[in-house]
Amino acid sequence: MKFITVTCIALFMFIKMSYAGNEVVVYTSEDKIFSEPVLQQFEKKTGIKIRVIYDTEETKSTGLVNRLIAEKNNPQADVFWSGEPVRPVLLKIKGLTTPYVSSAAADISKIYKDTEGHWTGFSARARIILYNSSLVSMDERPLSILDLAKPRWRDQVAIANPLFGTTSVHMAALFIILGDEKARKFMNDLKANGVKIVSSNSEVRRLVARGEVKVGITDTDDANVAVREGSAVKIVYPDESGMGTLIMPNMVCLIKNSPNQENGKKLIDYLVSSEVEKSLAFAMCAQMPLRHYVQTPADVLTIAAIKGMDINYHDVAVKLDEISAFLKQWAGY
Numbered sequence: 480m481k482f483i484t485v486t487c488i489a490l491f492m493f494i495k496m497s498y499a500g501n502e503v504v505v506y507t508s509e510d511k512i513f514s515e516p517v518l519q520q521f522e523k524k525t526g527i528k529i530r531v532i533y534d535t536e537e538t539k540s541t542g543l544v545n546r547l548i549a550e551k552n553n554p555q556a557d558v559f560w561s562g563e564p565v566r567p568v569l570l571k572i573k574g575l576t577t578p579y580v581s582s583a584a585a586d587i588s589k590i591y592k593d594t595e596g597h598w599t600g601f602s603a604r605a606r607i608i609l610y611n612s613s614l615v616s617m618d619e620r621p622l623s624i625l626d627l628a629k630p631r632w633r634d635q636v637a638i639a640n641p642l643f644g645t646t647s648v649h650m651a652a653l654f655i656i657l658g659d660e661k662a663r664k665f666m667n668d669l670k671a672n673g674v675k676i677v678s679s680n681s682e683v684r685r686l687v688a689r690g691e692v693k694v695g696i697t698d699t700d701d702a703n704v705a706v707r708e709g710s711a712v713k714i715v716y717p718d719e720s721g722m723g724t725l726i727m728p729n730m731v732c733l734i735k736n737s738p739n740q741e742n743g744k745k746l747i748d749y750l751v752s753s754e755v756e757k758s759l760a761f762a763m764c765a766q767m768p769l770r771h772y773v774q775t776p777a778d779v780l781t782i783a784a785i786k787g788m789d790i791n792y793h794d795v796a797v798k799l800d801e802i803s804a805f806l807k808q809w810a811g812y
Contacts, residue, residue: 501527502529502742503530503557503739503742503746505532505556505557505558505746506532506543506547507533507543507560508543508560508563508566509560509729510700510764512763513759513766514531514560517755517759521750524749525749527742527745529746532546541642541643541647544569547570551574551575554734554735557737557738557742558731558732558734558737558750559731559734560729560731561731562604562645562729563645563648563730564591564600564727564728564729564795565795566796567597567730567731568598568730568793568796570597570734571593571595571597575735576734577597577733577735578595578733579596579733579747580596581747581748581751584601586770587599587600587751587770597732598731598732599730599732600729600730600751601751601755601756602728602756602760603768603782604699604700605699605724605787606649607696607715607716607717607724608624608694608696608714608715609687609696609705609712609715610694610695610712611688611690611692611711611712612711613690613711614693615693617713621715622717622718622719623718624696624717624718625665627669627672627674627694628665628672632672632693632694633672634675635692635693635694636672636673636692636696637675637677637683637686637687637692637694637695638669638675638683638695638696639676639679639680639683640810641676641806641809641810642810642812644679645680645698646696647799648725648727648795650666651795651796651798651802652788652795653665654798655798659802676810676811680697680698680701681704683696683697687705688705688710688711690711699767703763703764704763704764716785716786719785722788723787723788724785724788725787725790726782730792731747731750753770757773757774760774760776761775765779766779767785771783
């Protein structure tokens with residue numbers, strides 16, 4: 480009996496160790512509806528078990544970044560898949576990432592990759608103006624983000640909480656492009672004009688689609704969901720004759736001293752592949768590949784078709800930290 484017991488314990492430990500060695504833990508702020516099929520496909524192709532923690536809609540990226548910081552001395556995640564390009568930069572600044580240069584990303588432009596290999600971009604979204612086409616004509620539509628502070632749009636604009644996710648990134652980018660003084664004035668004018676601050680970009684989409692506001696600032700993935708659902712909405716890529724539209728690639732990074740480093744690298748290789756870019760282009764989110772040759776549906780623009788803001792993601796991350804107190808005050812926190 481003693482021999483059988485020892486044998487069973489040894490077998491259990493072997494199975495447990497084998498299982499632990501064949502998994503990868505990913506934290507992601509990409510919407511579950513879009514990221515889950517990608518992660519399931521990786522699991523199917525490699526046999527590596529995926530354990531995934533998703534962020535909430537309201538605290539996009541911020542919640543998981545705080546968790547990663549809290550776990551710094553005992554990392555639980557191997558990979559962080561961010562739906563926007565700034566939080567991985569913040570993690571690098573705080574010393575939580577480790578370099579990994581994926582050969583699968585060799586044909587992605589260097590402007591979407593960290594020079595030291597701490598993060599890599601793939602499939603992008605853009606910050607756009609969504610308007611209700613039943614309430615706003617083509618000639619009336621706002622062509623610039625700055626237009627939304629004008630009296631004609633009083634009480635008719637929605638924006639997600641600027642403390643979180645892509646909205647916070649957008650605000651930091653505006654501060655860089657416009658300068659602190661002009662950016663503060665724009666945001667204060669926007670607030671004085673009765674802008675509605677809501678919980679998420681998807682809530683912005685819903686308000687515009689229902690006609691509760693005429694326009695909103697949101698992301699292309701949320702906007703494309705409304706378009707493909709048949710809602711009476713249209714998209715404006717703002718400031719094409721001026722500062723341009725903010726382009727926001729997904730970013731992925733390897734967490735320093737994580738328990739499954741090699742499997743983490745394999746997951747990164749897969750996420751930055753052209754296969755995943757094509758998959759996300761044809762998904763409901765309709766994300767834009769960073770590679771020019773990746774096939775897309777007819778209604779998905781390429782990066783080359785949009786005038787992007789001339790910004791550096793590291794600078795945006797630093798600026799976001801600088802203006803955090805102002806954003807809290809502006810949002811009423």
